[in-house]
Amino acid sequence: MGIYVDIIANETTARTTETQMLAGNTATAGKYYPKFRGKLVKVRIKVTPQAATSLCQAGYVKLIQEDWDPNTIIFAFNGFGLATAPQVYGGNQADTDFLVDLAVAPDKPIDTLLFENDSPVTPRIRVEGTFTK
Numbered sequence: 755m756g757i758y759v760d761i762i763a764n765e766t767t768a769r770t771t772e773t774q775m776l777a778g779n780t781a782t783a784g785k786y787y788p789k790f791r792g793k794l795v796k797v798r799i800k801v802t803p804q805a806a807t808s809l810c811q812a813g814y815v816k817l818i819q820e821d822w823d824p825n826t827i828i829f830a831f832n833g834f835g836l837a838t839a840p841q842v843y844g845g846n847q848a849d850t851d852f853l854v855d856l857a858v859a860p861d862k863p864i865d866t867l868l869f870e871n872d873s874p875v876t877p878r879i880r881v882e883g884t885f886t887k
Contacts, residue, residue, distance in 0.1 A: 803837030
C-alpha cells in the first residue's frame with residue numbers, strides 16, 4: 755500500500771455563492787481525477803490570505819462523487835480576519851483536517867464546490883487529499 759498527497763482543488767477568487775473550484779493545481783474550473791484506485795483517507799483545507807487586505811471568516815467545501823454514500827460531503831472551515839501583518843500566524847494554523855474513508859478511482863472524478871461566508875476578499879483556498887493505493 756502506498757500513500758500519496760495531491761491537490762484536489764484550489765481557488766484564488768472570493769466566492770459568495772457555491773462555485774466549482776479550480777481542478778487540482780490548475781487555473782481551470784473542473785473535476786479532479788484521482789491518480790490511482792484506492793482510498794481518500796484525509797482531506798485538508800488550507801486557507802491563506804493573498805494580500806494585507808485579504809479577509810475570509812469562514813466557509814465550506816463540498817466534495818461530490820456519484821458513488822459515495824452520501825455522494826456530497828461538506829467540509830466546513832474557519833478563515834481569518836483582516837490579514838494585516840502579521841498574516842496567518844506564520845504556520846499551519848489555518849489548516850483544517852478531516853479524516854475520511856472514501857473509495858476513489860481514476861475513472862470516478864471528484865467535483866468540488868466552494869462557498870465563503872462573511873464578505874471574503876482575496877483568500878486562497880486549497881483542498882489537499884491524502885490517498886492510499
